[in-house]
Amino acid sequence: MLSALLDHGHDVRSLSRRGAVPTLGVLAEAAGYEQRRNELYSWDGMKRGSEPFLVIQHTLLGEGRLDFGGARHRLRVGQTMLVTMPHAHRYWLERGGHWEYFWFILSGREALRMAREVLAVAGPVLQPPQDGAAQLAGACHALLTRAMTPAQASVLGYQALAILHDTAFSKAKPQGALPPEMTRVLSHVEANLGGDLRVDALAQVAGLSRAHFVRRFAAEMGVPPSDHVFARRMDRVERLLTASEMKAAEIARATGFADANYLAKAFRRHRGMSPMEFRALRDEAV
Structure with missing residues (x-):
């Protein structure tokens, strides 16, 4: 599934407008596979509007940086970042650096509820198992390449969150x-x-x-x-x-x-x- 995404190449696709399907608890708004190299790339979690949403971003090559609530993180190969907006955080590419990743933007009450649970247990940086990362890549590839309804995209967004939920709680003590x-x-x-x-x-x-x-x-x-x-x-x-x-x-x-x-x-x-x-x-x- 990861190889299919790599073969497809860098791409970004908008799927659904926020609030367009309010009955969906998880709304997949956009997905992408991108590469940043030696360029200005920085996102401030308090400057992306007032409507709540979340970003899932998985590192394939290189390294990104994240400042989350005052704690600094290196986003290395195989790690997945989960952040909600609005929130006091910033993620960026260091000057002269290289960062290749795929990502999802999700919204909806259930999406935000699950994200808060994951963040409370594991924080904003997770390392899903190899099969989990492959499933994340497969979901991203499907969102980028297939014609689908908002509900069908919602299933893939929920799948991505479920993988992170399993990753967080598999290490949590019951x-x-x-x-x-x-x-x-x-x-x-x-x-x-x-x-x-x-x-x-x-x-x-x-x-x-x-x-x-x-x-x-x-x-x-x-x-x-x-x-x-x-x-x-x-x-x-x-x-x-x-x-x-x-x-x-x-x-x-x-x-x-x-x-x-x-x-x-x-x-x-x-x-x-x-x-x-x-x-x-x-x-x-x-």
Whole structure:
């Protein structure tokens, strides 16, 4: 499947306009196979419009760079980058460098939900197994070469996300394999997103000292407890903005924020827009 893409050669194809088929949870908007060599190539995740979408980009030759939330990554051969927009990141080609890759642009609520799950577990750089990378290449080749309906393209977009989802979670420790004190804390967090989830309170739930709890949690989950709580609260906020008509103040109380202003500041750091702007995108899509 990779050889078919290589034989086809460099190409870019637009497939569907964002929002054109709002009932599709995964909408394949575009795909491409490109080579950048010794040229200016840089994308800022906060300067690509306000409507949410995601990019999957797999490196075939050379190397790209990614600054994601302040962490620097080298995008090497065999690695796949996953980023959502808008978000505070930038990916680029170093001066004098060479980067050959294929990519997808996807949108839709299910696409973004799956992307957030992958990012929460594995971050923005993944290394799918050889057969997974070949399937990604095959999906890209099909999107570039075949005549298909938006729904048929959606299946290929979902396949690409499913491969990354499998890659992320194949290395993640299942919750049932966690020590009982960590499982207890995770359950407590999910049941009390509107309550007191300070580190000291979570340490008490775990039955550990604060310092020991922070070390154990980070070792088991890959992130500090405060980051996990924030991510779970943001996920709940987005779900309430999408699936309910609750006011910002009500959502703030339900997700542990002091008031609507504090929620708005936290949400803007997370998403690059206000909660109401995020909800407006939902309303435009229906």
